[in-house]
Amino acid sequence: MRDNSALSLRERLMLQLLVLAAVLAVALFVAVRTVAGSAAEETLDDVLGAATIAVADELRGGEEGVTVDLPHEAFSILGSISEDRIFYRIAVDGTTITGYDDLPLPETARNPAELSVPVFYTTQFRDTEVRVAIMQRVVLAGRLSTPVTVLVAQTRAGQAAIAARVANQAAGIGLGVFALAAVLSILTAGSVLRPINRLAEAVGRRGPSDLRSVDHPSPAELRPLVDALNGFIARLRAGLMRTETFIAEAAHHIRTPLATVRARTETALRKAETEEARETLRAVIRAVEESARSASQLLDHATVVYRSDRPERESVDLARLVEGLAQGFQPVAGLKDVEIYTEGIADPVEVMGDRLLIEAALRNMLDNAVKYSGPDSEIALVLSRKGDGACVEVADRGRGLSGGAQPDLTRRFARGANVGDVVGSGLGLTIVEEVATAHGGRFELTEREGGGTCARFWVPLV
């Protein structure tokens, strides 16, 4: 069942406007038909009345009674208006002296004063509806004042035709009004809803984590909605910020004691006598390493998520960044006799972006390369421009992806099938991919020809 509230505002508004238009159109139709119909009836009555008066005017009294010279022009006027048949009856004291004897008198008797002018009524005559005009004239006949009743009747076909014509026209007008109202209601619904649609578009166009407040100009009626939305966004942002601060604080509070544990354990390991004790201490150090790394990656990830909302747009020289990172990682790589060599960093390569985020992404790529490289190998750190993008490639001679697909490896907390023996959090590649996406770039992870992994980070050039 469809919930009524699920009806769209546009549908609702249009439906209501259309119902209103339909009611108005029907009312208009009825009004036009009634007014026009009664106007037509009045006009025909006037002609009928005039004809009756004309007949009455021709009544003559004489010694031998009442005579009448029927005025044919009066009847021809009637006939000219429509093809209706005309009947008449002239009666004295209920006795028909000429005309149709069976033309019925009105059902209720009228007093003579009332009948000095034509009075109209509708009745059945010979299976047809007729309109009758009746009037009385007093004629001196045989020295007596004799009231003579004149009835002139006309069939209703003409009036019915006029009424039908009027009804058609009224229906036409009604339909026209309805059509016009329908068009107007569509336009009105559109224009009334446009601010809502614009607001929805403005909010909808935002990136998945854009948490700026909405300052789109909107009509007064939408202000409460916009205010509520902004309040919600502010609460969400505050929540996220609290989370970020919390993670940073948590990382800080975890790290200091961990550093103590690590230092003490290393010292103990150096002094340990038995292999059993050494094994235990090694396990402790590995665990410390693992928690510290997770804390780091969680913090990095929180930063990336937070800053991706609105990455700063500053000019970043990738060449300098890559050079600095290569230098920063050299001592760690050196511990395994892994050599990091750089290419393409002689000239600046400027991109627009968030330096912190790009640094975090490249750091994670390099960290992975160093972690998974075997001893005495090389890591190539190559910066290049291709088309409208800059590409930082980190290629190692490590253990490769062993068939792991990129979408699986960049998922949060996902790790490759072949890395169980190396400490890692499963967030590194997620961070890289999120940063690439936030910059409108992309991240590619492929097997390197000849063994190893090749990670490419693309960002659009300025």
Added chain:
Amino acid sequence: MRFLMIEDSDDLAHSVAERLRLDGHAVDHACSLAEAEDCLSAAPYDLILLDLSLPDGDGRSFLTRQRRARRDVPIVVMTARAAVRDRVDVLDLGADDYLTKPFDFAELEARCRAVLRRRGGATETVQRFAGFTFNPLTAQLVVAGEARELRNRELRLLEILLAAPDRIFSKSQLCDRLFSYAESVSDNAIEVYVGRLRKKLEGSGAQIDTVRGMGYRLTAA
């Protein structure tokens, strides 16, 4: 190397100092920036290990003051604040390098060495044994006037053996110091490096003996 460690957590400072001393380094500990200034005016240091959150101020302001006063003792920042921004900030302020707590001491040493090598200045570090001289900073071994480059693991292996000549080191002891705890290696992996170092030491009068079932030791012929 002679370190000045500026760190407010006594516990951590003592652990780190003890660990560094095991490698033959000298470590002075300052709990605050004021104490650090005193130490710096009293003795020369090869390197400063600086924590950022200190009771009497932010390590960053110390960093800025040092650099502004053109006192160029290398500074390696070690902090628990590992946010991306912190890393970038301290390097911009003139720190020579950056370490996140908790740190691998092999990495700390490698970083310090890299910093000193870059700066080109340190106290006399050349060691002599049998017929060779050895400079760990430049990774150079000089045998009969001939300079031989040592790779990182060869260098560290020689350092370990040289710190206690004639002492027997087991394979697992050497592994612990040569390989990261984050990677798993078999004890036999050490043989490769022993073999390489033996080659580098040829003709120096020093040799690495294999003591069956026990390990290795450095002896002078």
